[in-house]
Amino acid sequence: MPDDDRTPPPADLYRQLLLCRRFEEVVAEQYREGRVPGPLHLALGQEATAVGVCAALRRTDVITSTHRGHHHCLAKGADVDRMMAELLGRRTGYSGGRNGSMHIADPDVGLLGTNGIVGGGLPIATGAAFGLQVQGRDDVAVCFFGEGATATGNFGEALNIAALWALPIVFVCENNRFAELTPSSTHVAGEVWQRAEAYGFPGVRVDGSDVHAVADATHDAVARARAGDGPTLVEVMTYRLSGHYVGDPATYRDEAEAQAWRDRDAVARARAALTGTEAAAVDDEIEELLATAVDRALAAPTADPEELG
């Protein structure tokens, strides 16, 4: 049984998961219409990572995200309208529509940014945790990254410093089994969660199709961090149901494996926890929210060529 304190009420949980899912599906449609500048990396199937982790966070906690980060942004509380507008290249977007998917930030809600550089957020999140520690705040930093990023030099550097200084940080590795077009076996020797041990702090692995498990593990890690006991590495085993980018035929994927993940989809499971009426109400709410976001965005002028920066 999920600990009720640790995840939002079922309807909220479903709402958050569905928002992540439908936001991306809607953006993908817009992309196919040719309205989204730049490549688009979707996290379909990975929603429970973002929602589960952020269930353990406050607004004043900070996160760093990746090139595949819409779900992180939304779960941390980014504004749906401004995100949609940014992705659609509109002046009302987070950075005036100039930057798109890989560069969305909202420091007001603790979102330091998605990132076009794999592993680029690791030093920054570590620095944020350092800043929080210096200030004596009991906020924490969460660093999201893919299993591919564990091969970057930044990964080892960040883990080591976080451990040495007992920084208030949670490293969340979203292991979705692929890095671009190659499987995680091309990228990761050994097991990601075990890397923490070598630095003397805990590493745990959780099932990314179970949002409660993700939330539980993160709650523990965050409590540790807030108490001044240092970092934790949480490896969330999940699966990228989408291609690397919208348009990727993903021929490298095993269809049976994908189907197995679809069968235990966290969004569907959260929906199943509601009555039909409850679920339908949330469905409608989210469709309405996203339709409005798209309408508002499309009504706004496109990014201003006079405002480069």
Next chain:
Amino acid sequence: MPDDDRTPPPADLYRQLLLCRRFEEVVAEQYREGRVPGPLHLALGQEATAVGVCAALRRTDVITSTHRGHHHCLAKGADVDRMMAELLGRRTGYSGGRNGSMHIADPDVGLLGTNGIVGGGLPIATGAAFGLQVQGRDDVAVCFFGEGATATGNFGEALNIAALWALPIVFVCENNRFAELTPSSTHVAGEVWQRAEAYGFPGVRVDGSDVHAVADATHDAVARARAGDGPTLVEVMTYRLSGHYVGDPATYRDEAEAQAWRDRDAVARARAALTGTEAAAVDDEIEELLATAVDRALAAPTADPEELG
């Protein structure tokens, strides 16, 4: 009892250790006379690492070294005259006396270079191992680095790739307890040798005052590598009896600790394994060798300002 196959006969062993020790002491004298351009990082007390490791290597095996690498160079077979000349800034030195201590290389004996960049040799040694593997040679690459270098991004990257590709490489961490002016506790979270485990290959720790233990561990690691079974991380626990550079008062050092290391000095122990006559003969031989090297170097012209490069 040491395995006789695995280390040279006692007199040879002492000769090699003493060469490393006295070479550096002689260079330090020259430095104090103002004849050595550039900073000088000595490895006094660490000779057994170089000699023990290289006892397991062939000429066609390759090594990468560090800013503190005279002992590695000598143990791998670099020419004493050319090294001395290089350090004294003479035209007969390895690179015409232009580069000095941090940039000595002799690919003919498998020495790819000392290095001014901490951790800079990790990717190169990994690349050498890759090259050996592609060519189907059964030679191996050995990467020497300090415990301070385990904090560099290159460390994690190199271990991961070496593991993924089962490269014929031995990572030798020479843990001399300091990185510049700060103790290893400032640099290393957890234990160095355990980092290997997280990548799925063996890590071992050996006593760096025992040249036989170092040679044994390296022989095992090299055998593994030659057999195609992949990398090993060998952490050699040693102690830097010298300062970070010649002239460093090393006030940060605990004198009792230093004395304890001096008491079990590998050079003295290797000498004690010989009869008085044998030992004296080696002593004389080395003094002669080094005196000649210094004389020859000083007789050569200094580096040519017309030959920058």
Next chain:
Amino acid sequence: MTTTVDGVRSLKYWQGVNQALHQEMDRDERVVLVGEDVGGPGGPYGVTRNLRATFGPNRVRDTPISESTIAGLGIGAAAVGLRPVVELMFFDFCMLAMDQIVNQAAKYRYFTGRSLPLTIRTMSGSGGSYGAQHCQSFEAWFAAVPGLTVVMPSNARDAKGLLKSAIRSDDPTLVIETFGLLTARRDTPVDEDFLVPLGVAETRRSGDDVTVVATGRMVDRSLEAAERAAAGGVSVEVIDPRTIAPLDRTAIVESVSRTGRLVVVQEASAPFSLAAEVCALAAEECFDRLRAAPVRLCADFVNVPTPQDLIEARVPGVDDILAAVTRVTGR
């Protein structure tokens, strides 16, 4: 696609690269290919397709995301006798490998006296909508480093010929391909002995009134502007340096001395760039022959945006080049 009688084919840029790799790997078994997704998938943009199928997994390796060590793989492998080609997908990712490229590879010959036959391929330019961390043009950084050769092919023919020369070169060579040109075509000799020499500029069009030095995506635009200028009676010489380090100073000085006017067009921003170097060169070497101030026509000094129209607002277009040419010739 058929070969014409004289062994020349219209190839796309990526095909030029791909053909060079196939030919050189076939010719010399010491040539190996290393990089993210270069093997099984044939590269994220298909540039390296079929190489693994042809040459096998020993010589074509998919790496993890470890740019510093990817560069180091090339250095170490070259040091023990291979002739590696390593790919660092985007120029922006080279920033994770600068130590290995600049502190290590570039100095190998200086330290050891030995050759280091290493080729590093990467892509730059704002041609794709990839934003501020994937589209930067700092080729000048590497051109400032003694010990590195840096080439920037602007078309399929050079993409093939320069890469082949790089692979055959005994020193570290950085090949900066242009993302925005991957599918652009140019007639290219299929011959496996076709090489484009390192360090030699190409005069893409001869002219008398003004010298335009252009790189990457700006070469075709400059040729188009030159065509239009000709209609207005202005004769434009268009030079593509192709190799930016060592720069073919002779070719540029000769041309500017003749025309007396210089416009440098690039999609890097002006400050501290190739355009600065070329203008400085002209000022130093052609001082008495210059009839007008040299002009740098470059991207605005701002970050690269994502939407296509903003990208274009930032970089010179054909009209801008034409205007600059007209202005500098005073017509």
Next chain:
Amino acid sequence: MTTTVDGVRSLKYWQGVNQALHQEMDRDERVVLVGEDVGGPGGPYGVTRNLRATFGPNRVRDTPISESTIAGLGIGAAAVGLRPVVELMFFDFCMLAMDQIVNQAAKYRYFTGRSLPLTIRTMSGSGGSYGAQHCQSFEAWFAAVPGLTVVMPSNARDAKGLLKSAIRSDDPTLVIETFGLLTARRDTPVDEDFLVPLGVAETRRSGDDVTVVATGRMVDRSLEAAERAAAGGVSVEVIDPRTIAPLDRTAIVESVSRTGRLVVVQEASAPFSLAAEVCALAAEECFDRLRAAPVRLCADFVNVPTPQDLIEARVPGVDDILAAVTRVTGR
């Protein structure tokens, strides 16, 4: 060392840096200091001594050897409200942190619309006998990046005043100190409100016949050459840009327009450098006023050697500067 009546003291360069850090950390508790050996040992060259004793281990941290993450510590900490000063010991080690500096810090305002009050200190130049991996001068790299301010103090006064301005600036600023000048003295106001403004060049000596633009170790040499030239009747103006990005173009253009002659002296090599930028600027903006070809007097385009005489053979000396000045003025 005593304070003179007007609050000016003769300080060594490192003391200028140290005083700036003490004053700014005292003034604003958000200022923290991070880097290898900066704490307990007070820096490998003593530059940061006493800061940890004064401000404690929470605000002054010795890091492991992790340059990329050291830079990132500054970015993240600045993003959550601090004003960090991070040290990357030698310029050459910045190559391990380029992604964080260029892809991340420089773009923070562009992506987020927020300030990022981050100061990065490093050292460059061939003044110490540290060899080819510790003495490189590629300041032009960073000056080419939108979003970065880059300063190069050439003396104790500027070392203090520019660092203080950098720390008070709301945007990422790179302070490139000169290793070879650490013990050089200049009179420096002790005042804690003394600042040297970012982006403003200093005319170190006024003159009419030729403009010498010099940086780092070359400033004092240029002043000495100017002194000697004066004896020969040549009036030399010496400008130290101090900030190289954004460069004080106005000051340079004004001076060159007046003197009609330009010599740029630096210990970076010429290609793709600050000297290229300044010559290009002069050619573009002072074309009609230039009376002689601009001259770049730079280090040879070779790696930095270790022996002192070879180092000096590589970089311009006072005699070289004097010769260039004489040549360009035709006397």
